[in-house]
Amino acid sequence: MNAFVPDSPDPGLTLTGERTIPGLDVENYWFRRHEVVYERLAPHCAGRDVLEAGCGEGYGADLIAGVARRVIALDYDEATVAHVHARYPRVEVRHGNLSRLPLPDASVDVVVNFQVIEHLWDQAQFVAECARVLRPSGLLMVSTPNRITFSPGRDTPINPFHTRELNADELTELLVDAGFGSVSLSGVFHGPRLAEMDARHDGSIIAAQVARAVADAPWPADLLADVTAVTTADFELVDAADRGIDDSLDLVAIAVRP
Numbered sequence: 001m002n003a004f005v006p007d008s009p010d011p012g013l014t015l016t017g018e019r020t021i022p023g024l025d026v027e028n029y030w031f032r033r034h035e036v037v038y039e040r041l042a043p044h045c046a047g048r049d050v051l052e053a054g055c056g057e058g059y060g061a062d063l064i065a066g067v068a069r070r071v072i073a074l075d076y077d078e079a080t081v082a083h084v085h086a087r088y089p090r091v092e093v094r095h096g097n098l099s100r101l102p103l104p105d106a107s108v109d110v111v112v113n114f115q116v117i118e119h120l121w122d123q124a125q126f127v128a129e130c131a132r133v134l135r136p137s138g139l140l141m142v143s144t145p146n147r148i149t150f151s152p153g154r155d156t157p158i159n160p161f162h163t164r165e166l167n168a169d170e171l172t173e174l175l176v177d178a179g180f181g182s183v184s185l186s187g188v189f190h191g192p193r194l195a196e197m198d199a200r201h202d203g204s205i206i207a208a209q210v211a212r213a214v215a216d217a218p219w220p221a222d223l224l225a226d227v228t229a230v231t232t233a234d235f236e237l238v239d240a241a242d243r244g245i246d247d248s249l250d251l252v253a254i255a256v257r258p
Contacts, residue, residue: 020115022059025228026219029209033188034115036232037143037252038063041112044139044254045071048109051133053098053126054116058084058091064112065090072108074101099125103133110134114143115250118162127178134257140180142253144171146187148246168245171253180255185240187248194234197226 020030038060046067055061055073061084065071073093075081084093096102099122111130120126130140145151147165151158157165166174168185175183190198194205201208201223209227212219219227237252245251 021057025224026209029205029227029230032230032232033235033250034143035059035063036235036237037114037188037250039232040237041141041252041254042067044141045110045112049107050110050112051101051103051108052112052114053101053130054113054119055084055091055093056080056116058088058093060112060114061091061093062088068110072103074098099129101129101133105132106135107133108135108138110139110141112141114141115145117142118144118157118165121163123164123174124178127174127180131178131180131257136257138257140175140253140255140257142171142175142255143188143250146246146248146251149249166251168240168248168251171251175253175255179258181258182256184254185245186237186252187240187243187245188250188252189236189238189243189248191234191236194230197230200226 020034021027022031024031042064045064047069049070050064050068050072052061052064052071052073055075057080058073061071061073065088071091073084073088073091074096075084075093076095076097078095081093081095084091094102098116098120111134113130117123117126127140134140145162145165147167147170151165157163172183172185197205205223205226208223211217212223238248
């Protein structure tokens with residue numbers, strides 16, 4: 001499939017809850033929580049051919065393009081693809097379905113899939129497709145909300161855009177069953193400054209934000225100030241061996257194709 005060329009200028013993207021968007025004050029916490037994984041894992045992409053499967057707004061693909069040899073960004077939503085094409089010229093963007101990746105066998109060194117797999121109906125098919133397009137010793141890097149902390153005590157996800165959330169064991173099993181060899185896990189946690197913000201907002205800055213969104217209520221000035229101030233430095237990415245992975249906010253896996 002050829003690179004996407006839109007028929008009209010960038011239409012822009014609206015905040016729907018399905019994807020995070022940079023530059024919005026009320027969205028800054030979620031944006032930085034996603035961005036930190038791109039920052040910390042980008043070195044694995046240095047000098048390599050990379051596919052971001054499910055690129056969303058495109059900021060992550062562009063960040064990776066700063067170190068990679070080539071970045072292909074793939075998304076199913078045509079408006080999103082048009083936006084990425086217009087805003088991020090150093091990214092090669094394509095329209096396509098993640099269950100049938102529009103790439104030849106063994107054509108990329110790294111597949112990036114951050115905060116996407118929980119949206120997919122057939123996660124096993126997608127992971128198998130990642131294994132197909134990766135070259136030997138290639139990497140599949142996945143981040144996803146930890147079901148234990150993101151939707152605690154529920155069989156169905158809180159987020160209506162999520163189809164199936166995973167815990168650490170389920171994510172590992174999914175990758176191993178697809179034939180990936182080595183799988184390393186880490187977790188995203190609040191650092192000290194976010195822990196202080198949690199304490200200021202009745203124990204959870206996340207719950208404070210969700211409550212405002214559910215009620216469609218105005219944001220208190222102190223909450224908005226804290227959310228706007230969050231940076232990627234306020235999150236910690238910790239190896240599973242060093243801290244209880246079940247307590248993490250997001251799971252991060254790096255799987256190696258044999």
